[in-house]
Amino acid sequence: MLGGSIVVMKFIQIKNCYKVYKNGVTAVADLTLNIDKGEFVFVIGASGSGKSTLIKMLYREEKPTRGVVQLGGINVGKLRNRTVYKLRRKLGIVFQDFKLLPKLTVYENVAFALECIGMKNSDIRPKVLKALEHVGLKDKIRSFPNELSGGEQQRVCIARAIVNDPKLLICDEPTGNLDANTSKEIMEVLDTINKNLGTTIIMATHDLDIVKRMKRRVLVLDSGVLSKDYEKGSFRTSESV
Amino acid sequence: MRKEVLEQVKAFRILKNSIRDSFKSVFRNFSLSIASVLCTTITLILVAIAIVVTVNVNYVTKSMEKELTIVVYANRDVTDEQINNIESSIKKIDVVDNVEFKSKEEWKLEMKQYSETLEVTLDNLDTNPLLDSFVVKVKDVKDLSPTTREIRKIDGVQSADYGEGMVEEIISAFNVIKTATIGMVIALIIVTAFLISNTIKLTIFSRRSEIDIMRLVGSSNTSIRLPFVFEGFLLGVIGSFIPMIVTVYGYFILYEKLGSSATFSIVELVKPFPFVFYTSIILLVIGALVGMIGSARAVRKYLKI
Numbered sequence: 398m399l400g401g402s403i404v405v406m407k408f409i410q411i412k413n414c415y416k417v418y419k420n421g422v423t424a425v426a427d428l429t430l431n432i433d434k435g436e437f438v439f440v441i442g443a444s445g446s447g448k449s450t451l452i453k454m455l456y457r458e459e460k461p462t463r464g465v466v467q468l469g470g471i472n473v474g475k476l477r478n479r480t481v482y483k484l485r486r487k488l489g490i491v492f493q494d495f496k497l498l499p500k501l502t503v504y505e506n507v508a509f510a511l512e513c514i515g516m517k518n519s520d521i522r523p524k525v526l527k528a529l530e531h532v533g534l535k536d537k538i539r540s541f542p543n544e545l546s547g548g549e550q551q552r553v554c555i556a557r558a559i560v561n562d563p564k565l566l567i568c569d570e571p572t573g574n575l576d577a578n579t580s581k582e583i584m585e586v587l588d589t590i591n592k593n594l595g596t597t598i599i600m601a602t603h604d605l606d607i608v609k610r611m612k613r614r615v616l617v618l619d620s621g622v623l624s625k626d627y628e629k630g631s632f633r634t635s636e637s638v
Numbered sequence: 639m640r641k642e643v644l645e646q647v648k649a650f651r652i653l654k655n656s657i658r659d660s661f662k663s664v665f666r667n668f669s670l671s672i673a674s675v676l677c678t679t680i681t682l683i684l685v686a687i688a689i690v691v692t693v694n695v696n697y698v699t700k701s702m703e704k705e706l707t708i709v710v711y712a713n714r715d716v717t718d719e720q721i722n723n724i725e726s727s728i729k730k731i732d733v734v735d736n737v738e739f740k741s742k743e744e745w746k747l748e749m750k751q752y753s754e755t756l757e758v759t760l761d762n763l764d765t766n767p768l769l770d771s772f773v774v775k776v777k778d779v780k781d782l783s784p785t786t787r788e789i790r791k792i793d794g795v796q797s798a799d800y801g802e803g804m805v806e807e808i809i810s811a812f813n814v815i816k817t818a819t820i821g822m823v824i825a826l827i828i829v830t831a832f833l834i835s836n837t838i839k840l841t842i843f844s845r846r847s848e849i850d851i852m853r854l855v856g857s858s859n860t861s862i863r864l865p866f867v868f869e870g871f872l873l874g875v876i877g878s879f880i881p882m883i884v885t886v887y888g889y890f891i892l893y894e895k896l897g898s899s900a901t902f903s904i905v906e907l908v909k910p911f912p913f914v915f916y917t918s919i920i921l922l923v924i925g926a927l928v929g930m931i932g933s934a935r936a937v938r939k940y941l942k943i
Contacts, residue, residue: 456854478859479858479859482853482856482857482858482859483856484856485853485854485855485856486855486856487856488856496847496850496851496854498847498848498851500666509851509855510855510856512655513652513852513855513856513857513861513862514648514855514856515647515648515649515651515652515655515861516648516651517651557855561855561856
């Protein structure tokens, strides 16, 4: 028998976290939450509720003013600027505005993420093709972003995010620019990645229809405070945010 | 150990990719590359002109300074032994570069050649009215005055002159010209650095999304900066080609027209070789360095987290 309690380390631990911007705006206040490995978590809330700040703190685009943001045992807030890239290599990030390089093909855009970290060309090719297969774009590798639909562009973005087998996929309103049907397709891709690859996914969104349909854990932010934390499947269609 | 080797291999691959990408992106962002290259070209041509002017002004002033000498006349009744003593005393002075003796007989012969009147006059005189003399060159023009004073103290010396007053004025005028032209070169190099840096900043501003993506996918700051620094280097080097050609051809033409012309023999120009070669190297180095530093500075702005 062990004398004390066993502490299980959560994949993401946020403890009494505050973020106050230089202009005095408090974006996140006393936020405490844990996320397990392999979870799919939605972060919802009105504009200015702190969703994006929370997401940005996870990939260390913003530093918490106070408190702890821990990711896989790494205290993200304590990382020095010049070592942030090491954290980013373990993450995949997807944005609303895709952030694809218009002068590169689909293949090159995805490969870009691996070239940037110095991977060998012979290792890059199979990884890129596998990632593009996951998002169903293997037949478009030679297309340029402007030849693709919005949904396809977002899928390229997802392929780029997962190409380095990240443990965590951070999505900031990935369906914000897409219509309902395309959004549904993107959610299916993310769902498959979560189920098949076991990648933890945190997704900030405004789209309550998606959240209700997916039946996953839902965090509700209100003025920077975690107002509700719905367990998987407990967020009902009738819920108001 | 193996991890260290792997890291080195990765670093080398990033370096290799950076060089490859810098070539690619010069062509991908063609119009902006052209803008940077043109800006470099124009400013480096100005720098080249400034260098040519400065070096030649210095050359002309230096050669004019060399002509400034002290003329020493010995007493009328000096013996050969005293002449030798004067010469060795002058030579003992540290700053003296060269002493040339000219006897009164040599003077007489030289003067007779100037005009017939002088020839007749000198021939009709019973004794040679001229004096034995020395022409003294000093290592630095600023030593003219103290050396003259020192020579005057030597036994057997009647007079020592270097054109007091006028020489000082010429020297101070030369110094003003030298300082002004060197100042012009430095100012132009600084202006070039700013112009090139700003053009590269514009180029990089249009590519901030690329930098953003690189940061998000986990590129280290160094590996983000590298391709831009190489690109700056490339643009700087390409931009310095035309100024180099202009310098080489332009200077050869200028030298032929001005430097070797008898009418302008007073404006003797620096010989084209190796001068144009060094100037070209300087332009290439300025172009490359300013391009690299300008790019590194411009990217830094987008690397702050």
